[in-house]
Amino acid sequence: MTAGKDSTDDKVDVATEALPGHHVRLATEKPLALDCGLEISDFPVAFQTYGELNADKSNAIMICHALTGDQFVADTHPLTGKPGWWDLMVGPGKTINTSRYFVICVNILGGCMGTYGPKETNPETGNPWGLDFPVITISDMVRCQALVVDHLGIDKLFSVIGGSMGGMQVLEWGSMYPGRVFSAVCIAAAAFHTAQNIAFHEVGRQAIMADPEWVEGNYLAQGKNPTKGLAVARMSAHITYLSDQALHRKFGRRLQGRDALSYGFDAEFQVESYLRHQGITFVDRFDANSYLYITRAMDYFDLAAKHDGILANAFKDTPVRFCVISFTGDWLYPTEENRRIVHALNAAAANVSFAEVKSDKGHDAFLLDEPEFHRVLKGFLDGAIEHWSNGQSEPGGAD
Amino acid sequence: MVPDGKSIRVDLQLIADMIEPHSRVLDIGCGDGILLEYLVQSRHVDGRGIELSAEGVNASISTGLSVIQGDADADLKDYPDDVFDYVVLSQTLQAMVQPKVVLGHLLRISKRAIVSFPNFAHWRTRVSLGLLGRMPVSEMLPYEWYDTPNIHFCTIRDFVALCRDLDIEIEELKILDTNGHIRLASTSLFSANLFGEQAVFLLRKK
Numbered sequence: 001m002t003a004g005k006d007s008t009d010d011k012v013d014v015a016t017e018a019l020p021g022h023h024v025r026l027a028t029e030k031p032l033a034l035d036c037g038l039e040i041s042d043f044p045v046a047f048q049t050y051g052e053l054n055a056d057k058s059n060a061i062m063i064c065h066a067l068t069g070d071q072f073v074a075d076t077h078p079l080t081g082k083p084g085w086w087d088l089m090v091g092p093g094k095t096i097n098t099s100r101y102f103v104i105c106v107n108i109l110g111g112c113m114g115t116y117g118p119k120e121t122n123p124e125t126g127n128p129w130g131l132d133f134p135v136i137t138i139s140d141m142v143r144c145q146a147l148v149v150d151h152l153g154i155d156k157l158f159s160v161i162g163g164s165m166g167g168m169q170v171l172e173w174g175s176m177y178p179g180r181v182f183s184a185v186c187i188a189a190a191a192f193h194t195a196q197n198i199a200f201h202e203v204g205r206q207a208i209m210a211d212p213e214w215v216e217g218n219y220l221a222q223g224k225n226p227t228k229g230l231a232v233a234r235m236s237a238h239i240t241y242l243s244d245q246a247l248h249r250k251f252g253r254r255l256q257g258r259d260a261l262s263y264g265f266d267a268e269f270q271v272e273s274y275l276r277h278q279g280i281t282f283v284d285r286f287d288a289n290s291y292l293y294i295t296r297a298m299d300y301f302d303l304a305a306k307h308d309g310i311l312a313n314a315f316k317d318t319p320v321r322f323c324v325i326s327f328t329g330d331w332l333y334p335t336e337e338n339r340r341i342v343h344a345l346n347a348a349a350a351n352v353s354f355a356e357v358k359s360d361k362g363h364d365a366f367l368l369d370e371p372e373f374h375r376v377l378k379g380f381l382d383g384a385i386e387h388w389s390n391g392q393s394e395p396g397g398a399d
Numbered sequence: 400m401v402p403d404g405k406s407i408r409v410d411l412q413l414i415a416d417m418i419e420p421h422s423r424v425l426d427i428g429c430g431d432g433i434l435l436e437y438l439v440q441s442r443h444v445d446g447r448g449i450e451l452s453a454e455g456v457n458a459s460i461s462t463g464l465s466v467i468q469g470d471a472d473a474d475l476k477d478y479p480d481d482v483f484d485y486v487v488l489s490q491t492l493q494a495m496v497q498p499k500v501v502l503g504h505l506l507r508i509s510k511r512a513i514v515s516f517p518n519f520a521h522w523r524t525r526v527s528l529g530l531l532g533r534m535p536v537s538e539m540l541p542y543e544w545y546d547t548p549n550i551h552f553c554t555i556r557d558f559v560a561l562c563r564d565l566d567i568e569i570e571e572l573k574i575l576d577t578n579g580h581i582r583l584a585s586t587s588l589f590s591a592n593l594f595g596e597q598a599v600f601l602l603r604k605k
Contacts, residue, residue, distance in 0.1 A: 355453070357453075376460045
């Protein structure tokens with residue numbers, strides 16, 4: 001079962017090895033075949049866990065993080081000092097109750113918080129991989145997470161949960177490993193990236209590549225860092241995570257630190273100042289090449305394409321209990337896209353719940369205190385655990 | 400929550416009594432999931448629901464039911480053939496944009512369908528319309544003509560005729576009178592159509 005060994009040997013980059021949480025090297029015996037055709041083996045993976053795995057290993061939940069998230073779901077972030085990105089959701093007594101569940105979150109393949117990615121060292125050159133790192137996909141991220149589940153000796157996850165890009169991983173989990181997940185919660189996601197989604201990502205990538213400090217992706221070897229490009233990428237992406245109403249409510253046309261227009265190009269409006277802050281703080285914790293690789297993986301994502309163009313085929317005869325949740329104010333992965341997933345699951349006669357939660361906070365609503373959302377998710381998990389305990393994991397239920 | 404043994408609304412009880420235990424059920428327009436939860440608890444069915452209102456959906460999922468936000472007019476076409484043992488369309492038919500298409504889907508995706516609706520030929524409706532010349536407003540039909548979601552009223556006879564057209568067999572017809580008493584309507588369609596305030600049909604493909 002074990003696909004890797006706990007890494008006390010020191011091949012991992014010192015900076016990321018120093019991060020709290022678990023660090024392992026996986027695919028040590030059998031290489032991991034990537035969608036791009038290349039294979040990787042004996043590579044570092046960083047993950048965090050919360051709660052206790054029970055004796056029969058039946059209470060494990062995999063949380064899949066989004067584009068700029070990481071494994072620090074519910075503890076203080078080691079680099080920013082801020083609470084974990086889903087601290088509201090995950091913890092003792094919270095919606096995802098770590099007194100009951102054993103929660104795992106793996107830094108995704110291609111990431112920059114300790115898992116194998118473009119900033120890790122290429123053993124052949126001794127330099128960071130940069131753009132020589134293989135292009136990875138959402139499926140590859142999920143394959144990597146499955147190795148972690150193997151490593152922990154868990155046969156079947158009680159649930160896999162994720163929002164945004166995390167939701168895409170959830171869909172891949174349900175599609176690729178239907179026998180290894182009992183339930184799956186896909187939040188504010190889509191089954192493929194639309195032209196608009198790709199377009200926004202391309203703006204971000206071009207901002208990074210236009211930064212002279214990017215030097216064709218070799219900045220780490222040359223002691224440089226394309227922080228300006230990465231900050232702009234973050235700024236433009238951040239707008240897509242919010243809604244017009246949320247921005248208006250928060251900032252309106254209010255000015256920052258002044259009473260009148262100054263007829264210049266400082267951050268005069270509060271919203272400009274806010275975005276600049278988002279950009280500047282982001283570069284302290286994120287690697288520009290990782291940003292390129294991960295946005296690419298999202299753009300490549302098209303679950304139906306792998307199944308003769310029919311999304312329902314991705315879930316044929318699935319025994320997994322699905323829950324899909326969207327938000328009314330999310331224009332990045334709107335309800336329409338989430339409903340497409342639901343329709344495909346219906347067509348596959350899957351057991352699926354779907355709720356559209358009213359919120360005007362945009363895509364980021366899944367990270368925020370939305371009581372209705374939390375209620376629905378908790379209800380779904382409570383219902384699922386009842387069936388999981390009753391052993392009714394067959395698609396036809398009690399047939 | 401509807402624990403074992405608790406009673407539910409009489410028309411829902413009527414529907415529940417038509418459903419074999421351990422079957423696979425889709426409840427269309429399941430509201431806050433009262434019937435579905437009752438069926439899951441007392442009949443141990445594998446129950447799914449579709450509901451239009453966000454409040455209903457969220458309430459249902461919060462109690463652990465598998466319910467999707469959607470509507471029968473748009474969402475039934477996705478389901479494959481014969482995946483359910485029963486589909487339930489309770490007090491919803493008259494609000495469908497395309498009731499005939501929906502009815503076709505019900506018996507495509509399920510072996511049996513249970514359809515209940517307010518009978519527009521009930522004597523009170525006839526009195527209101529025929530003698531008073533007003534659109535009927537009652538406890539059963541509480542809406543004024545200008546704000547009603549009910550856009551396709553029919554009578555028991557109308558529905559029987561539609562079933563004939565669609566080659567659907569009526570296995571059972573039960574009616575509820577004004578006092579909520581159940582009457583078996585197999586004897587006389589005339590009296591069912593006159594005294595039945597609500598009709599519950601158990602249907603199957605011929």
